Amino acid sequence: MSQLAGRKVIVTGGAGFIGSHLCEALLDVGAEVICLDDLSAGKRGNVAHLEGKSNRPNFRFVELDICDDGPAMDAAFEGVDTVFHNAASKKNICLINPHRDLEVNAGGALNLLKMSMKHGVRKFVQASTGSVYGEPQIFPTTEAHPFEPVSYYGVSKLAGERYVDVFHKLYGLDTTILRYFHVYGPRQESNEFGGVVSIFLRRITQGENPIVFGHGEQVRSFTWVKDLVEANLRAATDPQATGRAYNAASGIRVTINELAKGMLEILDPAGKLEVEHGEPLIGDIMEFDVSNAAIREDLGIEFEADFWGTLKTALADVDAFLGKAEPTGVAA
Numbered sequence: 001m002s003q004l005a006g007r008k009v010i011v012t013g014g015a016g017f018i019g020s021h022l023c024e025a026l027l028d029v030g031a032e033v034i035c036l037d038d039l040s041a042g043k044r045g046n047v048a049h050l051e052g053k054s055n056r057p058n059f060r061f062v063e064l065d066i067c068d069d070g071p072a073m074d075a076a077f078e079g080v081d082t083v084f085h086n087a088a089s090k091k092n093i094c095l096i097n098p099h100r101d102l103e104v105n106a107g108g109a110l111n112l113l114k115m116s117m118k119h120g121v122r123k124f125v126q127a128s129t130g131s132v133y134g135e136p137q138i139f140p141t142t143e144a145h146p147f148e149p150v151s152y153y154g155v156s157k158l159a160g161e162r163y164v165d166v167f168h169k170l171y172g173l174d175t176t177i178l179r180y181f182h183v184y185g186p187r188q189e190s191n192e193f194g195g196v197v198s199i200f201l202r203r204i205t206q207g208e209n210p211i212v213f214g215h216g217e218q219v220r221s222f223t224w225v226k227d228l229v230e231a232n233l234r235a236a237t238d239p240q241a242t243g244r245a246y247n248a249a250s251g252i253r254v255t256i257n258e259l260a261k262g263m264l265e266i267l268d269p270a271g272k273l274e275v276e277h278g279e280p281l282i283g284d285i286m287e288f289d290v291s292n293a294a295i296r297e298d299l300g301i302e303f304e305a306d307f308w309g310t311l312k313t314a315l316a317d318v319d320a321f322l323g324k325a326e327p328t329g330v331a332a
């Protein structure tokens with residue numbers, strides 16, 4: 001990762017959940033980090049520990065919309081070597097405003113790609129999602145699975161991916177697409193737009209039952225946030241990743257029922273709470289069995305396989321997990 005030392009990088013969505021962990025790790029390997037975020041979902045508090053500290057002189061926060069193609073974006077791109085594009089309009093927000101979703105996830109990606117060409121960026125790493133496959137039909141699901149998105153989010157993220165491919169094929173831009181699945185870790189939102197682990201954690205620590213939508217046998221491939229950070233760093237530096245798209249998922253299989261019960265065992269040993277079932281969610285995908293063979297083979301990523309051990313350790317600091325405490329800045 002020393003290849004990134006001294007390089008200027010942009011992390012879009014850097015004040016969000018995954019982006020803030022990526023900013024930390026990039027600073028730790030000696031990169032100069034521009035965290036670009038419009039704060040529509042992210043929080044300045046997620047990166048406050050990286051700002052204005054004498055031991056972090058290489059960090060700058062720029063409040064900007066990724067769709068902005070004016071002088072402020074040109075200034076942010078000056079001298080940039082690598083772009084880690086993590087900003088996105090997320091799943092639930094898409095349902096409220098699908099047009100804005102398209103504008104951000106497709107138009108925003110296109111704008112950043114154009115800016116990258118204009119400013120001679122060397123590498124573009126795109127955060128994508130397993131939602132581009134829709135309801136998987138082939139198991140284990142490899143990168144060759146057909147694209148059949150069943151959500152506005154999946155469609156707009158797929159459009160973003162396609163623009164990335166076009167810039168690679170037409171202009172030779174060095175690009176890599178990472179398709180994330182069911183990421184969990186500290187600072188993930190616990191509101192209705194957040195992740196299931198954080199939502200269950202908030203409810204249980206408030207003395208409320210975790211609510212499972214539908215029967216709860218939905219399978220998820222929970223992936224530790226630090227593994228995705230590692231995947232981003234390797235994608236940015238390994239020539240094998242050029243022009244490729246990878247599933248970036250742990251490959252583990254945990255049902256929502258197992259998650260709810262397991263979290264109650266960890267956080268409510270006295271057994272005061274119980275798993276509650278709510279109405280099924282429309283369009284909820286039931287089965288995930290994701291192949292991560294390609295990214296493991298090409299980039300040597302070893303995903304955390306001890307889900308319960310990792311979760312238990314992380315849950316020991318509830319405030320940090322829920323983003324209430326000042327992050328400690330622990331590297332990946």
Ligand SMILES: NC(=O)c1ccc[n+]([C@@H]2O[C@H](COP(=O)([O-])OP(=O)(O)OC[C@H]3O[C@@H](n4cnc5c(N)ncnc54)[C@H](O)[C@@H]3O)[C@@H](O)[C@H]2O)c1
Pocket residue numbers: 012013014015016017018019036037038039040041042043064065066067085086087088089090104108127128129130157179180181182183184189195
């Ligand atoms: N969390 C997951 O499980 C998961 C799964 C699959 C894919 N992803 C992808 O990972 C990336 C990061 O997701 P996250 O979970 O950290 O989400 P997040 O909402 O915590 O972070 C996204 C960030 O993007 C910022 N943003 C949104 N629109 C913007 C805009 N127009 N201009 C500038 N910034 C903008 C938000 O303010 C936020 O800080 C996204 O691209 C998402 O599609 C996440």
